[in-house]
Amino acid sequence: MAAEPDFDRTDFAILRLLMKDAWLSNKQIAAAVGLAPSTCHERIKSLRARGVLRGAHAEVDLRAIGFALEAVLLVQLGKLEIDVVDNFVSATATVPEVRGVFLVSGRADLIVHVVARDMEHLKAIISEHFNRHAVVLRVETSVVFNRQQQHVMPLPL
Amino acid sequence: MAAEPDFDRTDFAILRLLMKDAWLSNKQIAAAVGLAPSTCHERIKSLRARGVLRGAHAEVDLRAIGFALEAVLLVQLGKLEIDVVDNFVSATATVPEVRGVFLVSGRADLIVHVVARDMEHLKAIISEHFNRHAVVLRVETSVVFNRQQQHVMPLPL
């Protein structure tokens, strides 16, 4: 199903630049990787068409718009029927305050990253979207003190 | 230090659009929020200047470039001297394979999201960047089966 495209050094360079800053103009990228703007443009179009470049998202300071609290929920589920679990994952992902959902092995079945305005809001989210569901056995809430996120290629080369 | 700027409905609309798709042109955004392009441009500039809009990052399919494995590490630390911890968090955040680091309350002190090419690579990352450090007491590794991430405003309005 997945094609077998190999990427050369230039493709990686383009992806790396766009991961760091998606607002770079095509002209800037072309100059940085040593290509003509038209060539660079074709490369980027190809990467998009192949599904490697999926899009871009603005980074917004959520604290500035009133979301002062962040938490990670370690959720333990009950009966692990695949359909029920997948449905719950999908439903969880659509909650606006949820930033990410991970279905994982190990002690927790679900790891959920959420933002909230304050403690009361966080309580409401957990109560409404997690504790209310029968599939959820237990939720362990970890408040986030500090966070750092990377938007770089996971390759030194 | 932080001012208390209030955002109107239009600012939220702009931020919401850019979080979903940072490749939208200024003209498109202006049309979507019902402003002239020049006015919309001024709004966006202001949001950037105020630090609300921090940048944009391309979304790359990491599996397409050879990173087939994803994991969440629940890291327990030893002596919680603030300097030591902060330094370790910063050091961890600079590891290329690390996507995010969360310093949290609860059972785990650190929650780390990593990508890897395969199991051996994951083993190497944990061994080199976590188990080797004296501050790390224990690492519990959760392999990610499924993941969904949201790039939307955490506001229904």
Place this chain on the structure above:
DNA sequence: ATTGAAAGACCTTGGCG
């Protein structure tokens, strides 16, 4: 696959309601 050139669209600023 890469390039340069051309046309068109867009961004960006300044002046005005």
Place this chain on the structure above:
DNA sequence: CGCCAAGGTCTTTCAAT
């Protein structure tokens, strides 16, 4: 604050190498 208008810049396509 918001809009219009104008200049300058960039994107985007295409024929050629």
